[in-house]
Amino acid sequence: MDEPSASKTVVEAANLTKYFGTVCAVDHVNWDVDDGTIVGLLGPNGAGKTTLLKILLGIAHPTSGAATVLGLDAERFSVLIREAVGFVPEDKLLYDRMRVDAFLRFYGAFFSSWDARFAEDLLARWSIPSFKTIGQLSKGMRAKLMLAVVLARQPHLLLMDEPTLDLDPASVDEIFSVFVQWVSDGKRAIVLATHRLDEVERICDHVTIMDRGGIVAHGDLDDMRANWKTFKVVGDLPHDEIRQWKEIRRIDAKGKATSIVSDADPLKMTRRLAAFSPTTVEVLDMNLRNIYLAAIGYKRGRLDGVLESMV
Amino acid sequence: MFHVRPESGEPIYRQLTRQIKHAITTGALKSGDKLPTVRQLAVDLVINPNTVARAYRELEHMGLLESGPRRGTFVKFSPPGMLLEERRRRLQPHIDGLIAEATVLGFTVDELVALLRKAARSKEK
Numbered sequence: 312m313d314e315p316s317a318s319k320t321v322v323e324a325a326n327l328t329k330y331f332g333t334v335c336a337v338d339h340v341n342w343d344v345d346d347g348t349i350v351g352l353l354g355p356n357g358a359g360k361t362t363l364l365k366i367l368l369g370i371a372h373p374t375s376g377a378a379t380v381l382g383l384d385a386e387r388f389s390v391l392i393r394e395a396v397g398f399v400p401e402d403k404l405l406y407d408r409m410r411v412d413a414f415l416r417f418y419g420a421f422f423s424s425w426d427a428r429f430a431e432d433l434l435a436r437w438s439i440p441s442f443k444t445i446g447q448l449s450k451g452m453r454a455k456l457m458l459a460v461v462l463a464r465q466p467h468l469l470l471m472d473e474p475t476l477d478l479d480p481a482s483v484d485e486i487f488s489v490f491v492q493w494v495s496d497g498k499r500a501i502v503l504a505t506h507r508l509d510e511v512e513r514i515c516d517h518v519t520i521m522d523r524g525g526i527v528a529h530g531d532l533d534d535m536r537a538n539w540k541t542f543k544v545v546g547d548l549p550h551d552e553i554r555q556w557k558e559i560r561r562i563d564a565k566g567k568a569t570s571i572v573s574d575a576d577p578l579k580m581t582r583r584l585a586a587f588s589p590t591t592v593e594v595l596d597m598n599l600r601n602i603y604l605a606a607i608g609y610k611r612g613r614l615d616g617v618l619e620s621m622v
Numbered sequence: 623m624f625h626v627r628p629e630s631g632e633p634i635y636r637q638l639t640r641q642i643k644h645a646i647t648t649g650a651l652k653s654g655d656k657l658p659t660v661r662q663l664a665v666d667l668v669i670n671p672n673t674v675a676r677a678y679r680e681l682e683h684m685g686l687l688e689s690g691p692r693r694g695t696f697v698k699f700s701p702p703g704m705l706l707e708e709r710r711r712r713l714q715p716h717i718d719g720l721i722a723e724a725t726v727l728g729f730t731v732d733e734l735v736a737l738l739r740k741a742a743r744s745k746e747k
Contacts, residue, residue, distance in 0.1 A: 347671075347672065348670075348672065349670055484668055487668045488665045488668050491661075491664045491665050491668060491669065491670065491671060492661060492664075492665050494670075494671060495660065495661040495664055495665075495671035496661075509628065509629055512628035512629055513626075513628040513668060513669055514668060514669060514670050515670060516670040516672040516673060532633075533633040533634070533635055533636075533673070533676070536631060536632070536633045537633060581722060581725060582725055585725045585726045585728070588728060589726070591726065592722070592725075592726050594722070596631035596632065597631055598629050598630065598631035599629075600629070601631075
């Protein structure tokens, strides 16, 4: 069959909370990831993305709540999960003096699911010389090598923290086409924690935005683009009343001009705003960058500044 | 053949459906032509396979594409159906704009329809 069919849940987090001392790093997170999807996990530094991934792998333990990965409890089955899940950490530890081909044999020996041919194919495709030592490789090549060995384990789920940090644009395209192929049978999933909104906008079908430990937006990216709109209204509006509507994510007023961001049902929103008989109502599409800024800006109440970059 | 601009704010699947429809209306794609598989197009454009699948699905619903297990996805050329769809598509932004404007000015749907009828009748005379 040609068409990917996403249905099975591979990650389930319920009320997941993690405190480091008095700091709440993950705040009552409820989160699902389905098979066959690529999820972009976004948020400012310190939003809780890395901690969330570490809890899923059983490296960090939740203060309360629970997470299952591939149906296994993350705390109790950490070893099993780490075997079935490919984790590409932000800081990539490798053995500098080992040759690439020796490293492949060494690394592969730890995993029963290891596909040596797949690893060699990827190295050839990505032009990583197998006779060089890892220390002789460029930063970008090391990043690709790490990715290649993780992929060659054939993990059901890939968790990646900033995988493209050291890569040039052409390399990013190369690894992304592998990711796309990777999930296209609908039986694998990828979670991509990143700051690169352009990359997420390109290959992710779902997006989760975190801020201060909580999830401030989550969903199918195309649905988000269809539902999130900026309304530019000129005229008198009862701002305090509108602020109470549950779809409202931001509201900024300058004199008679009001800019409103809502996250659901744009047509209904247009009607509700029109009921106040304003002079004009303009409905604008939002790209992921605008959605992201509105989602994190809303929660922090940082209303100025962000608005400027949205206009 | 197709290209997408992920940053545009327009959902990628809609960019794809638009381009495929355009290719069919202009004759660049003909009835019976085989489209790339979901996987192939996703890899070529480096976009999510679910996005491609969604675009193909929508075009199937519109009757412009046809797909079967193992055979792949083909262009299904049915001129009247396609032309109507295309004509509607071109009219739609004007309708949307009119509805938005009418709503802002406080007209109900019935009033708008009545105005349209009246305007059309006076044009006919």
